[in-house]
Amino acid sequence: MIHTNKLKLTLFFFVLLVNLNLFAQDTINLYDKGQEIFDIMLSETPEKILHLVAEDDLDSKAAVLESFLKVREILKSTTDLKNYKYFNTVSDTAGNIYIILENKKKFITLKIKMNKQGKISSEFKIIRGSINDSLALGKKIYQMKCFSCHGIDGKGSLGPNLTDNYWKYVNNEQELFSAIKNGRKGTMMMSFEDYLTPEELKAVFLYVKALNGKKVPNAKKPEGKKKKISLHVY
Numbered sequence: 001m002i003h004t005n006k007l008k009l010t011l012f013f014f015v016l017l018v019n020l021n022l023f024a025q026d027t028i029n030l031y032d033k034g035q036e037i038f039d040i041m042l043s044e045t046p047e048k049i050l051h052l053v054a055e056d057d058l059d060s061k062a063a064v065l066e067s068f069l070k071v072r073e074i075l076k077s078t079t080d081l082k083n084y085k086y087f088n089t090v091s092d093t094a095g096n097i098y099i100i101l102e103n104k105k106k107f108i109t110l111k112i113k114m115n116k117q118g119k120i121s122s123e124f125k126i127i128r129g130s131i132n133d134s135l136a137l138g139k140k141i142y143q144m145k146c147f148s149c150h151g152i153d154g155k156g157s158l159g160p161n162l163t164d165n166y167w168k169y170v171n172n173e174q175e176l177f178s179a180i181k182n183g184r185k186g187t188m189m190m191s192f193e194d195y196l197t198p199e200e201l202k203a204v205f206l207y208v209k210a211l212n213g214k215k216v217p218n219a220k221k222p223e224g225k226k227k228k229i230s231l232h233v234y
């Protein structure tokens, strides 16, 4: 019997793979559930996975299963999932999905191309990096692109303070990433998608996460609502 939470996560992951647009609507934080997702990835049989897919017709079910198995095969053949704790996935407008595995020291990003039918193509790229290098890169980018509005160490200026637990519109990890990637229409917060590579976006995202919870003198007063958005700070 598969645990309901696990079931929801699995479905969510499948839905994500099949229909990227649904991604932003779900609030389940995949990042926290790394181990559970890795368990599913490593051990569930195709029959069980097929059973979990929330698609009605057989063709869609089969397509989802195929995508999942392909991702699993790539991940299994290129990395030891047991060494990772956190799981995250993001997408870009060019139809790439990035599956990010992290532990406290390093991360792996698997970049997969989706074809027009929403299936995973066999094209993929693995990007490996160290969290420390990435944080250093994130800091550099922050100083170049974000500092002017969010202040020294994220203390806030024209833009909100990024060190407190108050968020204007971010509710979870994914939304934090997309706040940076997509910006917010009608405000000064612009989209950085065209100005930063996925690796740079990821680095600045990690850096912003690390800023949260820092005590910075003369920080701007909190804006928005107090929310626990499950940030892992390294």
Ligand code: HEC
Pocket (backbone or CB within 6 Å): 141, 142, 145, 146, 147, 148, 149, 150, 158, 159, 160, 162, 166, 167, 168, 169, 170, 176, 179, 180, 184, 187, 188, 189, 190, 192, 204, 205, 208, 223, 224
């Ligand atoms: C031109 C000014 C400006 C720049 C440059 C800028 N921001 Fe912002 N940012 C804002 C404003 C203003 C908001 C609040 C928007 C609103 O009111 O909804 C914001 C919101 C945010 C939020 C959401 C905060 C919340 O409370 O929900 C994040 C995260 C963020 N910015 C990160 C960044 C990062 C990372 C960079 C650099 C890559 C950056 N910003 C660059 C002005 C800016």
